[in-house]
Amino acid sequence: MSKSLYKRGKYHHGLFQIQNQLVFDKMVMKDSFRLSLAFLLLILHVSSSLASSDSVYDTFLQCLEKNTNQSDQVSNILYSPTNSSFSKVLSNYIRNARLNRTTTRKPLLIVTPTQETQVGAAVICAKTAGIQLKIRSGGHDYEGISYVSDVPFIILDMFNFKSIAVDIADESVWVQSGATLGELYYEIWKKSKVHGFPAGVCPTVGVGGHISGGGYGNMLRKYGLSVDFVVDAQIVDVNGKLLDRKSMGEDLFWAIKGGGGASFGVILSYKLKLVPVPERVTVFRIETLLDQNSTTTDIVYKWQQVAPSIDDGLFMRLLLQPVSSKVNKGAKTVRATVITMYLGTADQLVSLLGKEFPELGLKKEDCIETSWIDSVVWWANFDNGTSPDVLLDRDLDSANFLRRKSDYVQNPISKDGLEWIFKKLIELGKTGFVFNPYGGKMSEISASETPFPHRAGNLYKIQYSVNWDEVEIEIERNYTTQVRRLYSYMTPFVSKNPRSAFLNYRDLDIGITTNGKxxxxxxxxxxxxxxxxxxxxxxxxxxxxxxxxxxxxxxxxxxxxxxx
Known part of the structure; x- marks a missing residue:
């Protein structure tokens, strides 16, 4: 079973190795003093935080008991740092290791509700206490906004809200915000082999954050975004009240379909309209290396023209990554990978690309014809034939180090431009691109239909991507600098005024608020x-x-x- 580009691998983070050298010169003595002082301040901060947490815990627990009438149960959903399970509950849904260091500020409390009334009570109690409330569904937000803060905060973790009710007669599903995309796909498949839902390819992503930020997947050219199929929702508002579409009104309902639910309340569930999928779909993955194939630049250039305009049932993702050369030892080259989802047969796909994209050289033996649910598993980068049961694995307490950014391209990049970009990829050495084509249904929906505006006029979206395993902070700085440089290099080629970004690819570099005046x-x-x-x-x-x-x-x- 192979690892997914998006599936978080498990890494055991060792402690930094400290060299014990007895060097008694003046500089080392100064450094030792600084370290001792820093350690003392850390101990004082932790002790103060624990004491504060105990006080907050008692006050919050009393408030929950008062507002839920379940005094014999609410203590089971509340975790303070002194609880032996606190660290495990916190780390289970942290998906970015760079946001889980010992120096990362931890929440005063974690609330893990199991009932609607507990969510409303948590909102009321956090509001009464004047403490920031962070809302987490799956933890895949790239900047950890749902579980990290610079001010004292509480996490409202929705992982227990995972009910999924599929109604094939109505072609709809009610899904709670703490369910994962993998669980959603699995439950749809159990009820029907010819229904699906257009959402992301990473099965451990939480439904709440994914859909409230827009949500897209490999059927977006055929059907559009996840938010285009939201027909109802349940949300707890700032007063702790439970609202549905009718009671919240059309303005708020519009806002939580791509405007980010956490700005407006706590999303409990969405009612989604299912989409039809054929009994057989086709996938393939083709790679080409810049230093081994002289047509690589031609392929990438042609992809820009074909991928956003070809048959709506075809989604062709393009990855561009710097890799080690196989022909020049010690050198780097660029690998271009086309990964495809086609809502049709292999014969149809080979014929289509033979006409529209002959440069790719697709043959039938490159294709895998399979069911929709098996394509979901394959896109999560499991081996072909792996049981759909893997979609139920939440892969808890797993995270690697990563950094992401986003952009939109509205005009094809020239071959000269692409070759210049390839040189920059090689120079930087680690950061790569994920190109996601638009067109199709995306060009037919108004930019104001939902808060997500990036529809017509965009050829494709770029995700800047770098992952690493090493724990050293200097390595993190190096890779973060790489991503930022590549983002800067791309300025001439991407959207302008504004330089647009995708909410679900959170990026604090493009601006933050201190929530003050x-x-x-x-x-x-x-x-x-x-x-x-x-x-x-x-x-x-x-x-x-x-x-x-x-x-x-x-x-x-x-x-x-x-x-x-």
Whole structure:
């Protein structure tokens, strides 16, 4: 069984090795003093935090008991740092190891509700205590916004909210926000072999964050985004009230379909419309190396023209990665990989690409014709033939180190431009691209239909991607610098005014808010990049439903500035 590009591998992080050298010169003595002082301050901070957490725990528990009428149960859903299970509960859904260091600020409490009333009570109690509430479903947010903060905070972890009710007669499904995409696909498959849902390819992603941020997958050219199939929802508002589509109103319902649910409340569940899938679909993966195939640049150039305009049932993802050369020892080259999902047979696909994309040289033996659910497993990079049961594995407490950014390309990059970019990839040595084609249904839906605005006019979306295993902070800085440099190099080739970004690929580099008096101006910096003109409508809705900005994070939707 092979590892997924998106599936988080398990890594055992050892402690830093400290060399014990008895060197008694002046500089070392100074360093020792600094280390001792830092260690003392850390101990004092931890002791203070634990004491504070104990106090918060008692107060919060009493508040939960008061607001749930379940005094014999709520203690089971509340974890403080003194609880032996606290670290395990916290790390289970941390998916980025760089945000789980010993120096990373930890929450005062973790609340793990199992019932709707407990969610409402948690909101009321956090609001009463004046403590920031972070909402986590699957933990795949790239910047850890759901479980990291610079101020004292509480995590509301929704992993127990995982109910999935499929109604094939109605061609719909109610799914709670803490369920994973893998679990959602599995339950649909159990009820029907000709229904599916257009969402992400990583099975451990939480439904709540994925859908509330837009949600896309390898059927987006045929059907659009996940949010385009949301027909109802349940949300707990700032007053702890449970609302559905009718009671929340169409403005708030619009906002949580791509505007980020955590800015407006706590998403409990979504009702989704299923889509038809054929009994047989086709997938393939083809690789070419720049230093072994002189047509690699031609293939990448042609991909830009074909992938966004070809048959809507075909999704061709393109990966560009710097790798070790097989012909020049010690050198780097670029590998281009085309990964495909086609809603049809292998014969149809070979014929289609033979006409539209002959440069790729696709043969029938390159293709795998399979069921939709098996294509889901294959896209998660498991071996072909692996049981769909693997989709139920949440892969707890697993994370590697990673950094991501995003961009949109609206005009094809020239061959000269591509060759220049390839040189930069090789120079940097580690960071790569994931190109996701648009077109098809994406070009038919208005930019204002949902908060997600990046529809017509975009050829493809770029994800900048780098993963690493080493724990040293200097290595992290090196790779983070690589990603930022590559992002800078791409400036001439991507969208402008604004330089757009994808909310589900959270990136704090493009702006943050401290949620103070300047939050509106700060929020506009990143808000226009994520939402373009839809940002202004989101701000008005936010101001109406959460005027005191209780639901906030480093990139939340701000409220309108006070007239005072």
């Amino acid at each position: 300047d939050s509106y101006q700060e929020g506009m910096v990143y808000g226009l990049k994520y939402f373009n003109d839809n940002f202004h409508r989101l701000v008005k809705i936010k101001t109406a439903v959460d005027p005191d900005n209780f639901f906030r994070n480093e990139q939340s939707i701000p409220t309108l500035p006070s007239k005072a």
